[in-house]
Amino acid sequence: MKLHHKSYTPRDIIAIAWSRWTININYWKAWHARLLALEHVHGNYEKSYAQVPELCRQIEASNPDSLVAWKFDTENRCKYLCVAFRASLDGWKKGCRPLIGLDGCFLKGKYIGVCLAAIRMDGNNGMFPLAVFICRKDDGENWDKFLELIAPKLKKHSLPLTVISDRAQAIISSIETHLEGCNPRSCFRHIFKNISKWWKRDHIKRLAWATATAYKKIHFERNLVNLENAAVGSKDYLMGIGPHLWSRAHFDTIYKSDHLTNNFTESYNSFILSEREKPVCSMIIGMSFLMMKIMYDRKLESSTWDESGVVPRVFKTLTLYKVKQNDFVTHPSGEGTFCVRNYTGQHWTLNLNNHECECCEWQVKGLPCVHAVHLISHLRLPLTHLFLSVKAYRSSYESNIKPISHESDWPEGNEIVLPPTLSRAPRTPKHNRIKGHDENETQARNMKKCSKCLAFGRNKRSCQGGPIKGGADTSSGATGSTRASKRGGGRATGKGVGRVIGRGVGRGASGRGVGRAGAGRGVGRAAGR
Known part of the structure; x- marks a missing residue:
């Protein structure tokens, strides 16, 4: 087939x-x-692992100065493979914010394994892979080696580095070891999962995210107090993590990014879904094709943009802010300082020279807030950060990834590289997805309704009660199919039963059911004695 x-x-x-x-x-x-x-x-999975050394040579030949590294263990079994194309590294240094996300995903081929990845983000919030690391396990040893290999490349950016990841201890320890001096952040989505696991009330979500997304420290403190009042102990938990890892009010303003989650790395995991089941060499080549297509498409798309303007995402945000600019009144103070007041009397101080607003949003995002947009809507000043410009966006995709030749054209190598040891557990695979703690596992079951007895939690095939006739209870003395229970009792199914909320008495081993008609009472099952 x-x-x-x-x-x-x-x-x-x-x-x-x-x-x-x-x-x-x-x-x-x-x-x-x-x-x-x-x-x-x-292609064959075993042969693909044997071609890993030649794959690295082919990448170096077609894309010089790219980062390629591989290693096998004492049994000549492939231990890891790391690839970072020069075009991606150069584009990150030239036109992207010094922000990367770290995450891993499971491979689905014969030898499974893990793909660790470092993902960059352009000015239009588009994700793009910076480096990938194919290994056996998602553990501290592999994260150490991955970051050890790419750290020299990451440190070449002109600004200090920000790294977003989940709170896996293996990643945190590796960041502290190999990327010392960087600005780490923890994905608040993962933090919130723990909060919602321990405190299950609905309004906890709103309070938790309001605390994390507040730009001013005074607003952060107020929201944190409200959260603590609603969920006692949540303040100690969040402050124990460190607000500089997840709170916008505590982010360093030099990085010009307010990202709280590493969702863009999850997008990459879905992006390479079709490649994750292929043999290792075909997988790397397939990833390179996907990257080539993205670079070409984005380069072609940006060629129609105004080079002196900002990227579409920023332009859309500024346009929405301009709609609200009539809600404010400006009072100049001098030396680039202004006071912007709304119709309720609330006001904010702005400094155009330093690109600062009292709401702190401008400093953190690098994008003018709604108060600043009102002030500068008619001024032709570069008041957005360079990383949000079309010029920077184009420079991040100006290099090209060259195609890699097909495996059938490669020469035979002298190295002997074996595939990893199969680690698939000898058990029947699970058919259902493991649901999160905040998902209702019984929601679909509770929605089932029997068309015979109108009870919830069953259907007519598994129902032991009889059908309703006209909605009236006419089940006195009814008989039906019986089945003895394990306790020695019997069940009786009667005809004309209203709802299975009545009382019944089972007599004998046959479990004959006796119905008692009354107001709102009917017999569905008879409990045997």
Whole structure:
């Protein structure tokens, strides 16, 4: 059978085998059939690992000065592979904010493994991979090696570095070791998951995010007090982490970024989803094709933008702010200082020379706040940060990633590299996704309603009660199918039962049900004695 689409799963193959040839195959046979089809299209997994040294040489030949590194263990089994294309590194240094996200995702091929990644973000908030690291496990040793390899490249940026990650101890320790002096941040989405796990009330979410997103410290403190009143102990937990890691009010203004989460790294994990099941060499080549397409598309798109302007995301935000500019009145003070007041009398002090507003949003984001937009709407001044300009955006994509030749054209290498040891557990795969603590696992079950007895939590196939006739209770002396319980009791199914909320008495081992008609009472099951 030919695998036509990347989204075919073993269960799809089982269904196709039955519908076309009336053959019933088990899950693992379908899984291996899918694996053979993938190998036919993308190459053999074992041979791909043997070609890792030649892959590195091909990348260095087609993309000089790129970072490529690999290592095998004492048994000649591939331990890791690190790739960072020069075009991506140069674009990050020239036109991107000194901000990266660190995250990892699981591979889905025969030998599984993990893909660790460092992701950059351009001025239009578009993610782009900076470096990838293919290894066996997501642990401290591999994060140490990954950051050790890319740290010299990251430190070449003109400004200090900001690193966003989840609160995994392996990543935190590696950042402290290899990126000393950087500005670390913790993804507040992961922090909030712990908060919502311990304090489950709905308004906790609003208070927690209001605390994290406040730009002024006075607003931060007020929201934190409100959060502590609603969830006792949450203040100690958050302050124990360190507000400089997750609070906008405590971010250093030199970085011009107010990002609280590493969602853009999660976007990258979805972006390479189609490549994560391929053999290692095909996977790296496939990733390079995706990166080539992004660079070309964004370069082509930005060629139509005004070079002296700002990127579309910023332009859209400023346009929304301009709609509100009539809500404010300006009072000049002198030497670039102004006071902006709204119709309620609240006012803010602005300094155009230093690009500062009393609301602190301008300093943190590098983007004029609504008060500043009112003031400078008619002034032709470069009042947004350089990283948000079209010129910087274009420079981040001006380099090109050169194509890598196909594996069939590579010469035979002298190195002997074996694939990693298979680590898949010998058990039946889980069919259902593991749900988060804040997801209702029984929501769908609770919505089921029996069409016979109108009770929730069952359907008519599993119902032990009888159907309703006209909504009246006419079940006196009714008999039906019986089934003895494990405790020696019996159940009776009667006809004409209203709702399964009544009382019943079971007599004998047969469990005959006796109904008692009354106001709002009916018998669905009879409890045997």
